Amino acid sequence: MFGLDRKDLTLFLVVVALALFAPFLLNPFPSDSGLAQFNAGYPDLMQRFVIFGIFAIGFNILFGLTGYLSFGHAAFLGVGSYAGVWMMKLLTMNVIPAIIISVIFAGLLSALIGWISLRRSGIYFSILTLAFAQMCYALAYSVLTPITGGETGLQLNLDDPRIIGASQTAEGNIPVPHLFGLEMNQTWQLGMGGWEFTFSAGYYLAAVVMLVSFYLAIRLFRSPFGMMLRAVKSNQQRMNYTGLNSRPYTLAAFVISGMYAGLAGGLMVAMDPLAGAERMIWTASGEVVLMTILGGAGTLIGPVLGAGLIKYLENILSKINKGVLEQWFAVMPDGIDTFLVTIVYPFIGKGWHLTLGIIFMLVVIFLPGGLVEGAQRIGKLFRRTRKPAATDDPEHHPKPQPHVGE
């Protein structure tokens, strides 16, 4: 079905189910319980999960398949955002043209940067992309202020032309991004017992786009083109002596992943119509590298998992403050509670980066294949415990050997 293998199809259907039921799955705790702050099922965060998922899926097409580590992918996301906002300023508040123009602009910029940077490989390639991304950031932050809004960022105004559609609503407000009339910030609430579930139009648009991008990525991974990209990573010398030109292959992969980043930028604008230079800064580029490695570079689902984990930590851990900690440890005897608060405090709130760093180190050292490898190992563990029982054959079983120490 869908032209996928059974294994890939299962994976895809699981992701479809996760994406569609995310408002339930991410809200496991009743809204009035103390654990409600671990709920991630609110539209703003769910949108971030899928949008950064798209960003990481695209990055993985370049890094996971060809092994070229780009340190400048945030530039494409940023350019996509700016292009999207301009579309909403000039043409219409419908999100479709904004998203399309984001992808196109990110594709053009990545073609230019890729064409230059791909002359080198390894660390030199990474540095070149980093340099270009920082140039883009500097341009957006100061030089191109008339286009990008400089340090205040690019926002919609009441006097924007918006040729199709209105400059302002009847009430004199800035119109809201919409999909053929369906406003992106529209939500529906569903109360069930103590639970409160929120369904947002914006999230579902982003989720559907993510599913389409994920599907296309699976197709690419299994296609001859995907195989060639893995060949680039494996042995470029052999590739060239086999009559294949590796340059256009890497450039195509670079542009495709740049377009994914632009798509993510366009969706951000569709959810919240503003863009700022900080989206292009180098830490934003580094973040997508972390997501991909944390989840598992070169795997299909890994980058999405990595993006989800990082965005969850960023939004949930950073919201815990000292007061919450004191509340948690209040049951402990005096002295111990203050001790525990002091120990845990650096890892929460603004210190969430410390937690992320520790998790990243542990994953890289013990699970080089990322979270996906972790899942595979757990799966293998279960299979191994089941298997010997099934193939127990008394005829062909080695006799129990006495232990060497006996």
Place this chain on the structure above:
Amino acid sequence: MGILEVKDVNKNFGGLKALSDVNLSVRENSVHAIIGPNGAGKSTLLNCLVGKLIPDTGSVMFDGQSVLGRKPHEINQMGISRVFQTPEIFGDLTVFENVMIPCFASRDGAFRMHAYEHTRHETDIVSMAEQMLADVKMLEKRDIHAASLSRGDKRRLEMAMCLVQRPRLLLLDEPTAGMSRADTNNTIELLREIRDKRDITMAIIEHDMHVVFSLAERITVLAQGTPLVEDTPENIKGHPKVQEAYLGEAA
């Protein structure tokens, strides 16, 4: 007129004269060996043929067309395949994928964007690769990673990857270097089969006299960057100049 014509090729590295006035003609559908002591310029000559190095002067013509200034992938597309001294394969890919990639290169050229259809649905490529793997008796290993093959199997796979493209000229750089006696004999067997079954021209650079004399129809002896003699194996064996420059020293 041979399929490969090397004329007055010179190559210097700094002050070192690696090749001086090399002339070589490889006849179509023959096996031509190039032998010589260490540092004779054998590998430099080979690198000039495949576009890795550009000679300072002289010409290299393949089938009437110059190969000089062309990139390695363009030279391959002209019909020249190369087997390396240490097998160069796609280690992270499966054996089957390793053979499919050259099939795609032959069919689609140096670049083609086919990013949507499943690789398995390219039935002509799949059957071509399966046939090739069956020919080299590796079909049962199709799904293992190429990096985990034994040295002899890696060599076998690399040759399969070259042969599946049906090259007109196959260049082999010490195909048996570092191999056990058994693996060497297997490789000789394989190369003999290839020679007898297909219309292919082979140029072999080799250290091992056993390999050279069991395969080659013509032998060129290179010493200090210049060809000493070119003759049949029988005549080379007894040639006093060769004995002096190479065999005598080796014996």
